[in-house]
Amino acid sequence: MNKNRSLKTEILLRLAIPLIFFMTIETVLSYFVTLHHVNGAYDRWLLDSARSLAQEIKVRKGKVIVELPPAALEIFKWDELDKTYFKIISEEKGMLAGDKFVPEPLSPETDWSHPVYFDDEMYGEPVRVVSMVIVRDEAPEKVFVHVAETLNKRRGMMIDILLADLVPQMILVLLVGIYLLVGVKRGLQPLHVLADEIAQRTSRDLRPIPEKHVFLEVRALTDTINDLLERLAMAIATQQRFISNAAHQLRTPLAGLKLQAERALREQDISAMKPALMQIQSSADRMSHMTTQLLVLARSEPINGGYELLPVDLCELARKTCIDWVPKALQRNMELSFEGTEQPLYVRGDEVLLRELLANLLDNAICYGHDNGNIMVRVKQYSLPSLTVEDDGPGIPDAELDRVFERFYRIPGSSGDGCGLGLPIVKEIADLHKARLELSCAGEAGGTRIELIFEAQ
16 A cells, blocks of 8 residues: 555545446446347337238239338338348349348248347448248248338437436446545544644643544554653653652762862872771662662653563572572671472562662672571572562661662761662562562561562463
8 A cells, every 4th residue: 555645535435436336337237227128129010010011911813912002102201210121032032122232031940930130230220120921821832021210319319318227326426536535524523623733832841642533443543642741751750750860869879979089189198098098988889789770760650651570480580599699798707598399489570670770689698687687598499489688687677667668868867878779679679570568577676578470371
């Protein structure tokens, strides 16, 4: 289909082509029906003429004769539009009267039990001919009567009938075409209004398209566009929130870096610069950690409608991640243990994000746990696949369980230099994987247990 064809043109073509097709079929059928009835009417008149000639055939003294007075012959041939010819032939004597050039049936298998009609030419003009045989008891031989007539009256009547039939139909088709053109134009007017309304919007106007003037058939399209606009608005809001969060959180360490750098520049002794340089290093480490977590948080948000989740061996992923975090746990004399399944345990997910989720849980457990403490990572297959991280640290107060997943929120008085993004990142990644996240105490002595339960595969 032509890419530049408009919807109006497409609708009109789909309506006009069948209309023209059926009009053509109806015209052809009308022609043959009219031809049949016209031939039937004039063939009966032609047969009447042949029968009137047959009445002039007489038998006298055993001989066949034809008596045609000039007045009767003039009446027989009189016609304003057509010419009439005849020929009467005796089986033994040959031609008895008429024009010898009148055509006659040439087939020897002609059935003479009824009048025979056929088309031929005479003097260069097409003619319609009827032939009949006259058999009388007193006649010693058969007599054939042939009457031919030109086709002017037939053609005139056919044209009159066809025009009477087709002209109203053509007018009707023309009126229907005009009605369709106007109707389609008016019918598509709401689409043009809708297009103009959308075209006049600014790039920031993401309001849903109003559906009060939208056809039911177009509702699916507008619903899809509204869904897209909603997701786009969410994506822009997420982006704005990320920029706001990043600007707010990076401002403090950058200010600290600037302040400590100015302090170091005022000192002349290297030993006096050391505290400022240590603060610069601490601020740089904190900013690096925060930048990494902000980027992970941005990636974990389903801005584009989600990720392609592929089968991931949860047991192998957790085992490798724990191995990577053992050195950091040893720095605080912590024991990091792993307990997995004997067989691979597959879940549908994004391997990089799942690794980042577990890394944040381990980072929190190491940073906020007790020295010489224990951290246990379990991957189990109960009714559903699950990943559990337990520590024996101070735990999370019950009053704070609902707030620890808020971005940049830290429990008052908590140790460490976190920025309050670890658990929010875990929550975002869990939601992206449609996994259930459960937070509870590890035991009566305290500690924290975070369990991630995945959907059935």
